Amino acid sequence: MARNKNKRNIQQREYLPWIEKYRPRKLEEIAAQKHVVSTLKGCMMSANLTHLLFYGPPGTGKTSTILALARQLYGPTLFKSRVLELNASDERGINVVRTKIKNFAQYTVNKGAEAKAAGFKCPPYKIIILDEADSMTRDAQTALRRTMEKYSNITRFCLICNYVSRIIAPVASRCSKFRFQPLSKECMLSKLREIGAAESLKFGEGDSKGSVDSVLNELVAMSGGDMRKSITLMQSASLMKGKGEDITLRDVHSIAVRIPREIIEEHIVKACLSSTFGAVNDTAHFVIAEGYPVAMIMPLLLDFLMDADAKHFTNLAKAEIALRIAEADKKMVDGASEFLQLLSVMSCIFEQANKK
Numbered sequence: 001m002a003r004n005k006n007k008r009n010i011q012q013r014e015y016l017p018w019i020e021k022y023r024p025r026k027l028e029e030i031a032a033q034k035h036v037v038s039t040l041k042g043c044m045m046s047a048n049l050t051h052l053l054f055y056g057p058p059g060t061g062k063t064s065t066i067l068a069l070a071r072q073l074y075g076p077t078l079f080k081s082r083v084l085e086l087n088a089s090d091e092r093g094i095n096v097v098r099t100k101i102k103n104f105a106q107y108t109v110n111k112g113a114e115a116k117a118a119g120f121k122c123p124p125y126k127i128i129i130l131d132e133a134d135s136m137t138r139d140a141q142t143a144l145r146r147t148m149e150k151y152s153n154i155t156r157f158c159l160i161c162n163y164v165s166r167i168i169a170p171v172a173s174r175c176s177k178f179r180f181q182p183l184s185k186e187c188m189l190s191k192l193r194e195i196g197a198a199e200s201l202k203f204g205e206g207d208s209k210g211s212v213d214s215v216l217n218e219l220v221a222m223s224g225g226d227m228r229k230s231i232t233l234m235q236s237a238s239l240m241k242g243k244g245e246d247i248t249l250r251d252v253h254s255i256a257v258r259i260p261r262e263i264i265e266e267h268i269v270k271a272c273l274s275s276t277f278g279a280v281n282d283t284a285h286f287v288i289a290e291g292y293p294v295a296m297i298m299p300l301l302l303d304f305l306m307d308a309d310a311k312h313f314t315n316l317a318k319a320e321i322a323l324r325i326a327e328a329d330k331k332m333v334d335g336a337s338e339f340l341q342l343l344s345v346m347s348c349i350f351e352q353a354n355k356k
Contacts, residue, residue, distance in 0.1 A: 047121035056180030059226030134166035182225025
């Protein structure tokens, strides 16, 4: 019976999203965050946790860390009954604090003799995980403060948020705070290579559109330190390809709706530096026909122009172009035509480049 159950669990894991399939199960598997992991390991050995407050950018391992800690404390049998996880998808008003959270927090747990016999600490308290706690209303946080204080002997709270400043002071002062930093490039590359090897992925081999390192580096660059985003992008890119086919830079750009740099350099800027306005008009039509979002082109165009050679644009010219880009961006937010705003910005660049 147990063998069939384990086989079924393995089959179910095969169809999980990769961010869940490869989510760390132990504290030792948490990427980076050495200070946080070492501190929590000490707490786990003594099985004496305080209320916790994890904060930092998304995709840095906050939720994975507390779930891994809870699994190592309670084991697979008691995990579901001892841990309550609420996310932003749940209603997070004061009524939830007064009902669902309070009802779970107030009941006393048993000693968990079976889990202790299996080698787990199984402390005599439960854990309530409030993910994205900074989205809770101020009234809900005020009600939560009283619940944390009243039931602290049998319930521990772990609050997870991106912005610690949005947690009211009475709640934050009751918690041990842990800051999660964006993951390093080397750490993310190592994890992506590990997942790629486990899924038998190929990256750009035999294709001039990028090597293994260039594809993985692009995934890391686009995620900005968010491991969850990079893994999701890699899985999405793999779904575009057949079994055994290479994942290229073009696939990654397509999935992430990333504007290729050659569109900026070889089309837009080249047309603006030409001597005829017809090239500018034709290029604007081409960009729109290809389906590239103009709102994403504007910041890339600004970055490129700020680094452009001074022989093409003076500082005054760059200021004029930056002002036109800002105006175009505001107009697009208000619902203006993408084509007209792109043409307006390209016309400004054309004008500044051809000034005598």
